[in-house]
Amino acid sequence: MPEDPPSRTDSRERPDNADANTPRYTRDELIAELGIESDFAEKAWNAFGFVRRSADDKVATESDVAALRMFAASSGAMPESTQIAMARAIGQTMSRLADWQADQLREIADDPDIPWTLEQMSAALGQVQQLIWRRHMALALERHADHSADEQFDLIVGFADIVGYTSLSRRIDLDDLESLLGSFEDDTFDVVVDHGGRVVKTLGDAVMFTFDDAHAAAAAAIRIHELSENDHLPPLRVGLARGPVLTRLGDVFGEPVNIASRLAGSARPGTTLIDDTTAEEIGADDRFYLKSMPSLRVRGYKHLKARVLEPHRDGPLND
Structure with a gap:
């Protein structure tokens, strides 16, 4: 131009x-x-x-x-x-x-x-969409007031996904599948935002999110698993990893993204795997219990160290 x-x-x-x-x-x-x-x-x-x-x-x-x-x-x-x-x-x-x-x-x-025509409803929806966009833009400008558009941040990156989604999608009809995905995405979004995190994107059977604070991310991960009980969702699995990431055009890139994805994919149904950096940050928090496990051998990482995150039996989350 x-x-x-x-x-x-x-x-x-x-x-x-x-x-x-x-x-x-x-x-x-x-x-x-x-x-x-x-x-x-x-x-x-x-x-x-x-x-x-x-x-x-x-x-x-x-x-x-x-x-x-x-x-x-x-x-x-x-x-x-x-x-x-x-x-x-x-x-x-x-x-x-x-x-x-x-x-x-x-x-x-x-x-x-x-009583409204399609055109009237479309125009009204466009107006509402503008309102929501303006509010999100104002909040985004506040968050990035001291940063450039492409900036490195040190963040917790998390992935939550549905266990056995591929086989499940073959067994249920499309209406039930849509309802399941809607519940998973909406409720995971609510948990992440309520704990101070940000949803980066949804990927069908997975949700990617970020947190500044490791303690908040761990608490959110535990709450995410409770969705399987409250909303009759299939078992879920979560991976969390801390490190420097690049934020660009609303997305997040970097090694923590890869590690968090690998951890989520390696987690057993209903569990959360976290990397060593996250484990060190929350190790003294009596709300959590960290269980040791052998190093993982996953794509791109021959010896990926991880811990299993669980709610502490006597911690505040279980009071």
Whole structure:
């Protein structure tokens, strides 16, 4: 993108009272209005998840153009590869969300007692979505006030997954599978957030999360196993590992991610495995009991040391 895209005067009539939120630009008209290079525009459009072809559909509003022009003007501070990666992350997230929301809205619209049209409900949902996004953005900016977009942090990384998911998915119908996954994801999310952690992403039968504090992460892991009792979920297994990670585009990367994943995959049903660093941090906490075990031989690690985390029989968690 050029650092200072020229402001163009469109030959089309623009009435003074034109609604800034009414789509007025096709994709090609939007590219021309912004003055960006066509090659980059094709890459970005594709990264957002749209077909690379011209169309007569009006897709962009005056408000969209104003927002996109701001980013186009500041593109010198962001490499093209980062811009495309960001576009891809946004596109993939929005595509999955929209597919799920469209299914839900169509089910609601089929109810004869619902007084709203599909278009009205879609518009309302979009407004709610903006509200939720603004709040999350404000919180994210607070968390990252002293850090760059790509930054190293020392975090506890955790994975929780459903034991025997593959065979289970073959035995139950799709409605029951959807209900099971929904309960697992929602309730695991609640446990992690209630203990001060952050859910990074869900992976179908697994949830990845992070914590700053090892004690909170350990307490959350124990509570996660209780979901199998309270919500009739299958047995779960959890892995926790501490270390430096890179946060990028909402995701987390680094060796602790690999180790936590290997630990979760090696844990017995209903148990949590933690690495030595996490074990040292919580060793004096009387809420937990740490059980020694032989080193693990897993993909990428021939001698991975781990401990089994359990609630202490006489600790506060069992009062």
